Amino acid sequence: MQRFDRDPLGAIEEGHRQYGPVFRMTVDGNETVLVGTGAGLGELFAGERGRLEVLNTPLVHDLFGQALFNLSGDGHAEARRRLRPALGGRALPGYVSSLLEVTGPAAERWAQHGVADLYVAARALTGELSARILLGIVPGEADAAVFAAVFERFVAATGAPSGRDRLMTGRYWAGRAARRRLHALFARRAAGIVMKRDPGSALAGLVTAFEDAPQAAGPLPHHLLALLIAARETTASLITWCLVELASNREDAARAQAEAHTAMVTPGVLARRDELPVLRAVLAETQRLHSPNLLSMREAVCPVDLGGYRIPAGTRVAYSPSAGHFDPEVFPQPYAFRPGRFLDGEARGARLWAFGGGAHACLGRPLAELMALATMASVLHRGVPRLPGGLPGRIRYRPAKAPLMAVPLVIDRQETAA
Numbered sequence: 001m002q003r004f005d006r007d008p009l010g011a012i013e014e015g016h017r018q019y020g021p022v023f024r025m026t027v028d029g030n031e032t033v034l035v036g037t038g039a040g041l042g043e044l045f046a047g048e049r050g051r052l053e054v055l056n057t058p059l060v061h062d063l064f065g066q067a068l069f070n071l072s073g074d075g076h077a078e079a080r081r082r083l084r085p086a087l088g089g090r091a092l093p094g095y096v097s098s099l100l101e102v103t104g105p106a107a108e109r110w111a112q113h114g115v116a117d118l119y120v121a122a123r124a125l126t127g128e129l130s131a132r133i134l135l136g137i138v139p140g141e142a143d144a145a146v147f148a149a150v151f152e153r154f155v156a157a158t159g160a161p162s163g164r165d166r167l168m169t170g171r172y173w174a175g176r177a178a179r180r181r182l183h184a185l186f187a188r189r190a191a192g193i194v195m196k197r198d199p200g201s202a203l204a205g206l207v208t209a210f211e212d213a214p215q216a217a218g219p220l221p222h223h224l225l226a227l228l229i230a231a232r233e234t235t236a237s238l239i240t241w242c243l244v245e246l247a248s249n250r251e252d253a254a255r256a257q258a259e260a261h262t263a264m265v266t267p268g269v270l271a272r273r274d275e276l277p278v279l280r281a282v283l284a285e286t287q288r289l290h291s292p293n294l295l296s297m298r299e300a301v302c303p304v305d306l307g308g309y310r311i312p313a314g315t316r317v318a319y320s321p322s323a324g325h326f327d328p329e330v331f332p333q334p335y336a337f338r339p340g341r342f343l344d345g346e347a348r349g350a351r352l353w354a355f356g357g358g359a360h361a362c363l364g365r366p367l368a369e370l371m372a373l374a375t376m377a378s379v380l381h382r383g384v385p386r387l388p389g390g391l392p393g394r395i396r397y398r399p400a401k402a403p404l405m406a407v408p409l410v411i412d413r414q415e416t417a418a
């Protein structure tokens with residue numbers, strides 16, 4: 001089989017084309033069973049609880065403690081149950097204005113000065129959006145700068161060696177110190193916010209949900225750090241590719257622009273699934289073509305049957321959220337950006353797996369999609385994005401799909417008059 005890191009997406013897709021929903025290949029030097037296509041993923045997600053566990057490195061266990069993605073069994077299910085209400089669709093209307101208070105000024109800055117590196121700008125934006133919703137931190141307040149700086153040190157530690165060698169590196173220990181400071185910051189924010197009851201933040205709801213949580217569900221600070229990490233690169237990736245595609249498909253951008261103006265007048269539509277069909281179609285088509293996550297890893301804790309094969313305990317198993325996104329039977333002309341396929345009924349959002357599925361399906365999906373919609377609407381309300389340096393050349397796929405080199409972006413204001 002082709003080596004994983006030469007052309008990861010091509011290798012996985014080609015594997016599924018040749019061998020079907022289940023095949024073996026080497027991932028990062030380890031024999032791994034890849035599961036994909038709609039049928040393969042359906043089987044995987046239906047049967048994973050108690051049979052497959054998320055495979056995280058010692059570094060991830062160490063830095064994130066009892067965070068959701070490090071838990072299994074009843075503790076995991078209990079933590080999900082307690083986190084979900086503050087992150088789910090019903091909570092979204094409460095977050096719309098907080099998000100627009102961040103995306104509006106950011107889009108205005110981008111329109112005035114242009115953006116030197118779209119991915120870097122999108123990552124800064126998702127950092128601010130997550131801090132606003134998950135911690136109640138408003139851009140410009142004193143905690144905003146403190147949080148950004150300390151979080152950055154924590155993020156740097158996630159790049160330390162994944163095994164025992166981590167203990168020999170400065171960035172690992174700096175990350176441990178940063179984690180202590182972040183936990184203290186979370187506790188202080190939680191105490192303040194619960195008193196103020198900020199309706200634009202999820203924090204008060206999360207604090208209440210974890211007040212009487214059993215130990216097995218993990219402490220809220222561990223979950224908060226995990227949410228902040230899970231939200232950042234992935235959502236920045238989605239926003240980046242949405243804007244890249246809008247810049248490259250001006251007819252779609254012009255159609256979406258009409259909805260963006262509506263969203264600025266009646267922001268509540270951003271949280272309603274039956275509104276803004278063109279913007280939502282752009283979001284779905286971008287998820288399909290540019291799924292932010294390349295692979296999710298599991299380990300079989302007992303023998304598992306998948307795709308007609310018996311997979312022994314201890315085997316590494318992985319799925320690529322986007323492995324079924326290029327199937328021409330499901331998505332004709334799979335490599336073309338055609339958001340219209342989601343408008344005319346040719347394609348259904350239910351066939352997209354960018355947010356995973358099963359026991360560990362993304363809990364932040366509603367919030368991530370709202371962040372991306374709010375950003376697109378704020379940008380398109382001011383003009384049409386353009387890439388003066390052309391399309392991204394080389395791409396990296398981990399930790400999330402992103403251009404390898406800086407991609408500049410400008411917003412052409414004159415077209416807002418249309």
Ligand code: HEM
Pocket residue numbers: 054068069070080087226227228230231232234235238291292293296297321353354355356357359360361362363364365367368
């Ligand atoms: C475009 C943005 C995002 C994408 C593409 C994405 C994708 C994913 C995927 C594929 C998984 C499943 C991983 C697995 O199967 O092991 C996942 C899990 C998770 N995501 Fe997201 N995510 C996004 C944004 C967010 C946001 C904004 C949050 C939080 C606010 C979040 C929180 C989580 C958490 C906590 C999990 C672990 C769930 C568990 O283990 O039970 N994600 N995400």
